Amino acid sequence: MPDLDGRTALVTGGGSGIGAAVTEQLLNAGVRVTICGRRLHVLKQTADRYANCSYVQADVTNEKAVTNMFAELGGVDIVVINAGAADSAPIHKTDLDLWMRMIDVNLTGAYLVAREAIKVIRKKGWGRVVMVSSTAGLKGYPYVSAYCAAKHGVIGLTRSLAIETAKLGITVNAVCPGYTETPMLQDSIDNIVTKTGMDQDQARQALLTSNPMGRAIQPEEVASTVTWLCSEGASSITGQAIIVAGGEL
Numbered sequence: 001m002p003d004l005d006g007r008t009a010l011v012t013g014g015g016s017g018i019g020a021a022v023t024e025q026l027l028n029a030g031v032r033v034t035i036c037g038r039r040l041h042v043l044k045q046t047a048d049r050y051a052n053c054s055y056v057q058a059d060v061t062n063e064k065a066v067t068n069m070f071a072e073l074g075g076v077d078i079v080v081i082n083a084g085a086a087d088s089a090p091i092h093k094t095d096l097d098l099w100m101r102m103i104d105v106n107l108t109g110a111y112l113v114a115r116e117a118i119k120v121i122r123k124k125g126w127g128r129v130v131m132v133s134s135t136a137g138l139k140g141y142p143y144v145s146a147y148c149a150a151k152h153g154v155i156g157l158t159r160s161l162a163i164e165t166a167k168l169g170i171t172v173n174a175v176c177p178g179y180t181e182t183p184m185l186q187d188s189i190d191n192i193v194t195k196t197g198m199d200q201d202q203a204r205q206a207l208l209t210s211n212p213m214g215r216a217i218q219p220e221e222v223a224s225t226v227t228w229l230c231s232e233g234a235s236s237i238t239g240q241a242i243i244v245a246g247g248e249l
């Protein structure tokens with residue numbers, strides 16, 4: 001368990017799935033964590049489980065909401081940029097609205113949060129920014145071109161910010177999970193069932209065959225990598241895209 005006692009963190013999308021697992025592991029490492037998202041009841045339910053967890057309702061695609069959130073936080077050492085969504089459609093049915101929604105939440109949201117985070121932590125001489133990208137940030141998958149484009153963008157953003165902050169005691173890295181057992185995976189399975197007539201098991205298998213281990217990644221496995229990247233031992237690791245995908249890539 002890395003000693004991060006006394007540090008403070010923001011986890012976007014920390015109310016559910018990977019973000020909730022990251023929140024729990026950071027809290028266990030002695031970090032005070034603030035989670036953000038749009039649904040108040042989800043945030044409250046997660047935050048209420050712990051003593052050192054608070055929440056802010058904020059939409060990461062809204063610049064004013066993001067700047068207000070950082071003003072409210074005061075200071076922060078660790079920022080985990082995890083909020084995201086993965087709507088799907090074949091390219092000929094990917095209208096501009098779907099495209100923009102995927103770019104907004106997955107890429108523009110990451111930019112806005114990273115920009116405000118680095119404004120704060122560049123003055124401290126120590127900081128960690130971890131972006132939750134995806135294997136879809138490193139390879140293509142069918143029917144999620146907007147999501148793939150956005151997640152590839154997140155890795156470009158990570159690499160650029162890592163170089164920019166390399167002399168400031170800040171590391172900026174991405175983690176790239178494969179299909180992970182969260183509400184997002186269940187939504188993808190439900191979508192396949194609706195569109196193809198497969199049953200739940202068949203739809204699940206169709207997705208999970210991409211993982212050589214033949215199983216879904218657990219949110220805690222992604223969270224361990226995020227927590228390690230926040231540790232002192234990972235001080236010289238920056239600009240990396242760490243794959244957590246059972247050998248998929």
Ligand SMILES: NC(=O)c1ccc[n+]([C@@H]2O[C@H](COP(=O)([O-])OP(=O)(O)OC[C@H]3O[C@@H](n4cnc5c(N)ncnc54)[C@H](OP(=O)(O)O)[C@@H]3O)[C@@H](O)[C@H]2O)c1
Nearest residue numbers: 013016017018037038039059060083084134179180182184
């Ligand atoms: N599950 C997978 O298979 C998988 C694989 C690779 C990468 N990922 C990535 O992992 C991250 C977490 O996803 P998850 O799998 O844990 O799914 P999830 O449980 O659906 O988590 C997504 C979180 O993001 C929040 N969010 C969405 N839009 C937001 C917005 N505009 N502003 C603020 N918060 C927002 C959601 O809360 P609200 O809806 O309340 O805002 C939710 O808590 C995402 O970036 C996703 O792309 C997931």
